Amino acid sequence: MTAEPILIVKDLTIDLLTAHTAVRPVDSISYQLRRGETLAIVGESGSGKTVTCFAPLGLMPVGVKADVSGSVLFEGTELVGANEETLRSLRGKSIGFIFQDPMSALNPARRIGHQIAEVAELHLGITPRAAEARALDLIKMVGMSDPNARLKQYPHELSGGLRQRVMIAISIAAEPKLLVADEPTTALDVTVQAQILRLLKEIQARMDMAMVLITHDMGVVAGAADRVLVMYAGRQAEVGPTEKVLVAPRHPYTMGLIDAIPRRDDAIGSRFRGLSGLPPILGAPIKGCAFTPRCRHSVEGCGAQRPPLRTTADPAVMAACPVLNA
Amino acid sequence: MKAVLEVEHLVTSFPGVGRGKTVRAVNDVSIVLHSGEIVGLVGESGCGKSTLGRSIVGLEKPESGRVIFDGVDLGSLSGNRLRAARRAVQYVFQDPYASLNDRQTVGEAIDEALIIVGVASKAERSARIGQLLDQVGLASAVRDRFTRELSGGQRQRVAIARSLAVEPRVLICDEPVSALDLSIRAQVMNLFLDLRDQLGVACLFIAHDLALVRQAATRVYVMYLGKIVEGGGSDEVYGRPSHPYTQMLLASVPEADPMIERRRKIPLIKGEIPSPTNPPSGCFFRTRCPLAVGECARIEPPTIFLTPTHRIACRFANEIAQKSLTDA
Ligand SMILES: Nc1ncnc2c1ncn2[C@@H]1O[C@H](COP(=O)(O)OP(=O)(O)OP(=O)(O)O)[C@@H](O)[C@H]1O
Ligand SMILES: Nc1ncnc2c1ncn2[C@@H]1O[C@H](COP(=O)(O)OP(=O)(O)OP(=O)(O)O)[C@@H](O)[C@H]1O
Ligand SMILES: [Mg+2]
Ligand SMILES: [Mg+2]
Numbered sequence: 297m298t299a300e301p302i303l304i305v306k307d308l309t310i311d312l313l314t315a316h317t318a319v320r321p322v323d324s325i326s327y328q329l330r331r332g333e334t335l336a337i338v339g340e341s342g343s344g345k346t347v348t349c350f351a352p353l354g355l356m357p358v359g360v361k362a363d364v365s366g367s368v369l370f371e372g373t374e375l376v377g378a379n380e381e382t383l384r385s386l387r388g389k390s391i392g393f394i395f396q397d398p399m400s401a402l403n404p405a406r407r408i409g410h411q412i413a414e415v416a417e418l419h420l421g422i423t424p425r426a427a428e429a430r431a432l433d434l435i436k437m438v439g440m441s442d443p444n445a446r447l448k449q450y451p452h453e454l455s456g457g458l459r460q461r462v463m464i465a466i467s468i469a470a471e472p473k474l475l476v477a478d479e480p481t482t483a484l485d486v487t488v489q490a491q492i493l494r495l496l497k498e499i500q501a502r503m504d505m506a507m508v509l510i511t512h513d514m515g516v517v518a519g520a521a522d523r524v525l526v527m528y529a530g531r532q533a534e535v536g537p538t539e540k541v542l543v544a545p546r547h548p549y550t551m552g553l554i555d556a557i558p559r560r561d562d563a564i565g566s567r568f569r570g571l572s573g574l575p576p577i578l579g580a581p582i583k584g585c586a587f588t589p590r591c592r593h594s595v596e597g598c599g600a601q602r603p604p605l606r607t608t609a610d611p612a613v614m615a616a617c618p619v620l621n622a
Numbered sequence: 623m624k625a626v627l628e629v630e631h632l633v634t635s636f637p638g639v640g641r642g643k644t645v646r647a648v649n650d651v652s653i654v655l656h657s658g659e660i661v662g663l664v665g666e667s668g669c670g671k672s673t674l675g676r677s678i679v680g681l682e683k684p685e686s687g688r689v690i691f692d693g694v695d696l697g698s699l700s701g702n703r704l705r706a707a708r709r710a711v712q713y714v715f716q717d718p719y720a721s722l723n724d725r726q727t728v729g730e731a732i733d734e735a736l737i738i739v740g741v742a743s744k745a746e747r748s749a750r751i752g753q754l755l756d757q758v759g760l761a762s763a764v765r766d767r768f769t770r771e772l773s774g775g776q777r778q779r780v781a782i783a784r785s786l787a788v789e790p791r792v793l794i795c796d797e798p799v800s801a802l803d804l805s806i807r808a809q810v811m812n813l814f815l816d817l818r819d820q821l822g823v824a825c826l827f828i829a830h831d832l833a834l835v836r837q838a839a840t841r842v843y844v845m846y847l848g849k850i851v852e853g854g855g856s857d858e859v860y861g862r863p864s865h866p867y868t869q870m871l872l873a874s875v876p877e878a879d880p881m882i883e884r885r886r887k888i889p890l891i892k893g894e895i896p897s898p899t900n901p902p903s904g905c906f907f908r909t910r911c912p913l914a915v916g917e918c919a920r921i922e923p924p925t926i927f928l929t930p931t932h933r934i935a936c937r938f939a940n941e942i943a944q945k946s947l948t949d950a
Contacts, residue, residue: 314771341775341803357770396774396801397719441668442897445639453636456716456797457667479774482800483716485667485830486874490888512803513831515876518883539880549805556804557878558833564856565840567815570808574756577763 302474302506303329307366308376310344310351314360319578321347323530324366326605331473332500334507336517336538338553339527340575345510346396348527349476352376353391354383370474389419392472394480396510398459402451408462409435409447412469419470434465439491456483464492471503478510493520514557518542526550529576529586532605536613546608546615548591585616593619625690626824627655627678627711627792632687634670634677638899645898647673648684649848655792658822660814662835662856664871665845668898671828672716674845675794678826679713691792709739712790714782716797716828721781724770728755728780731769735787754783759809774801782810786817793817793825800830811838832875836860841931844868847896847906854932864934864943866911905936913938 310322321344329335337345350356352368352375368375370391375383387393395401403411409431416434417427435443438461451459460483467475475496481489493516499505509521517524517538524541526534526549534547545551552571573590576582584599585591591598598619605614608621615621634648647670655661663671676682678689680696689696691707699707715721722731729751736747752762758779769777778801785793795814799807815838817823829835835842835856842859844852844867852865863869877883896902896909905923908914917937926939936942 314768317767317771319771339803341778341801341806342773343803346773359770397717399717400719442639442899445897445899448639455668455672460667479801483667483797483830485665485871486832486876487871488667489830490874490876494888512800512807513876514804514878515883518878518880519876519886542878542880553804554878556808558837560833562837564836564860565815566837568808568811568837570812571805572809574759574761575806577761577767579763 300331301328302331302371303508304369305352305367306369308348308352308368309365310347311363312347312351312356312360313363317579320581321530321578322351323581325525325527325532326366327525327532327535329474329506329508331506332504333523334500334509334521336521336524337508337510337527338512338514338517338524339533340529340549341512342575342578343527344530344578345527346478349478349508349510350393353387353393353476354380355387355393388415388472389470390473392467392470392475394460394463394467394475394477396478396482398456398463398483399451401463402459404451407448407450408454412447412462412465415466415469430469431465434469435462437468437495438462438465439488439495457485457488460484461488461492464496468496468499471499471505473503473505475500475505475507477507479512480509481516482512489516496520514542514554526553529582530578531586531602532614532616533587534613534615535605536610536615540610540613544610546610546613546621547587547617548593548620549587550615552590593617595619624657625654626657626692627826628688628690629653629674629678630688630690632674632677632689633685634673634682635685636673640899643899646848646901647898648677650687651845651848651850652687653826653843653850653853655824655826657791657824658818659841660818660825660827660839662839662842663826663828663845664830664832664835664842666847666867666871667830669845670848671845672796675713675796675826675828678794679711680708681713709788710790711792711794712785712788714785714793714795714798719774719777722769722777722784724768727766727768728760728772729765731780732784732787735784739788750787754786757786757813758783759806775803775806778802779806779810782813789821791823793823794828795825796828797830798827799834807834814838832860832872844871847898847901849906849935851907851936852932852934854929858929858932862928862932862943862946864928864932864939864946865907865936866913866938866942867907869942869946907936913942 306326308325312319351362356362412431413427416430440446521538528549534550556570585603588594588598603616605616632651635644635646638645677684732751741747843850846867852868904919908918923935
């Protein structure tokens with residue numbers, strides 16, 4: 297791991313405008329990522345993890361206008377406001393990505409072997425024949441049974457986890473410098489998950505690849521991430537080294553999240569620990585701290601003013617809760 | 623306890639790649655669900671869990687075997703009676719992107735289900751929609767959003783709300799909470815526990831999160847390459863896993879403590895992953911099993927009952943169980 301950041305995100309704010317709604321799912325997010333480093337993004341479902349990572353790459357569903365402001369520097373190239381051509385030349389080559397929803401990312405009418413080979417051919421500039429061989433290698437690498445037969449199958453003939461592995465194979469086909477992985481292992485069983493994470497780490501070490509890993513699985517975070525960024529309602533609640541944030545969380549939402557992890561001594565059949573209350577459905581930017589209505593530590597004033605992300609008693613950790621980090 | 627759903631010797635196949643090749647995705651599976659219980663179904667990705675679930679609700683056509691609901695073989699029903707039985711057994715899809723109509727708003731998606739079950743009054747339906755959204759942890763403000771405008775986890779909750787709208791007696795939940803963050807996951811899991819306790823809903827819970835299954839399910843089935851390899855009470859299967867595959871699975875669960883997780887030795891899975899079109903002879907797991915002996919290739923593994931409820935399809939089950947007792 298070198299000190300040089302490959303990705304510098306500063307004050308990233310994204311408004312999504314559809315025909316009848318305006319949503320701000322990303323509200324002033326800042327982080328940096330060095331080569332070879334892994335940053336995990338965790339947080340409430342609907343808190344903006346996916347949009348944070350994909351909108352700046354020009355990857356948003358049709359029918360939505362994404363209004364992106366702030367700055368995303370990838371190897372010195374500004375992505376915010378970059379033209380489609382620039383983004384297209386990065387996507388899939390220098391920046392690989394794994395979508396949360398593999399089915400919509402795969403072409404239902406084409407055999408998966410073609411789909412993988414196509415990416416390899418396009419980005420590695422190799423012959424179609426070499427690309428086919430590469431596709432076979434990749435299918436083996438992600439641990440799929442019957443690799444030769446699998447190449448000939450269509451996406452709908454695969455289980456959820458097999459499809460996810462096809463996506464992973466495509467994402468690493470061009471050996472990117474940055475991999476953005478949105479819940480890459482949620483559809484996988486734990487043995488395959490361990491194998492995929494090991495594979496990603498190997499590639500990472502070999503290529504000095506940086507990785508943004510969106511996940512809900514704290515075990516995956518613990519094993520794979522150097523740092524964690526916790527999001528709530530489009531904002532950064534906390535960010536810091538994994539071994540600190542998971543062990544001594546400093547934001548009430550992170551605390552609740554970690555408390556909710558099932559433990560070995562939880563009785564079989566017992567109720568699950570979680571946070572009460574509902575996460576906000578995003579609309580107009582929220583005044584004050586968005587977590588206030590669900591927070592055990594909230595005081596008067598929390599709802600009035602948005603808490604800044606500040607360094608805590610531990611200088612490596614930043615949290616947006618002045619109540620617990622005065 | 624009364625069995626509300628029984629699956630007997632179910633076989634579901636798909637055409638494989640190559641002439642005359644087939645994939646037996648579900649290969650002679652028998653399971654039971656009692657009302658008011660949550661039963662876990664875990665296993666390798668691609669082993670046939672979704673196909674089993676889909677076959678139970680009639681989304682796939684089994685080649686042989688029976689699905690018995692409330693004592694009646696579904697294969698013997700047709701018309702209105704079959705429709706009523708099908709409605710009572712709901713499937714919550716693994717993929718919330720595929721199961722919702724993009725052009726519908728959240729309210730419309732749930733309303734549709736309420737109309738199907740015959741809730742006639744608009745006011746009543748509207749109130750019920752609010753109640754269902756609340757149960758799955760969605761603020762009522764989502765009601766007028768299009769489903770395509772929701773995040774993965776939000777969609778998943780709409781899908782759950784919709785299947786609850788028809789007041790099912792059996793829920794087949796295919797990874798219902800894997801897209802949710804832990805705090806909302808806990809709420810939804812507690813909702814399943816409430817449905818079980820208050821309405822006696824039975825739930826087959828397909829999941830990869832083994833810690834979650836342990837806590838929620840009273841019994842668990844472990845599946846490998848189309849077959850159930852171990853089944854029993856959660857205390858039995860988690861406390862004394864006795865099939866080599868179950869042991870491997872449990873040893874692979876990551877720990878949320880970074881100091882432990884980074885030092886943990888992850889078991890390496892040896893051997894080739896077998897082809898589902900051409901499974902190994904004898905025991906399907908033998909190609910990757912650390913204990914396999916010659917006999918495992920020749921004959922199918924016997925089913926060994928360690929207790930009346932704990933069954934394992936492995937000739938070494940007794941030895942493994944003994945060893946895990948002395949190790950503990
Ligand atoms: N196509 C869209 N149109 C309008 N709003 C959208 C669209 N996609 C996402 N949103 C909104 O943006 C917010 C952030 O969504 P995002 O998908 O980034 O959440 P997430 O943190 O990835 O959640 P999850 O963990 O459930 O995947 C959500 O509240 C959602 O309502
Ligand atoms: N429509 C289909 N055509 C051909 N093969 C299929 C079809 N659907 C499923 N299969 C095959 O059946 C097997 C079981 O698939 P299934 O989706 O049931 O697995 P699963 O246990 O649910 O896996 P996961 O945990 O990844 O969701 C896989 O080998 C898959 O490729
Ligand atoms: Mg997402
Ligand atoms: Mg499945």
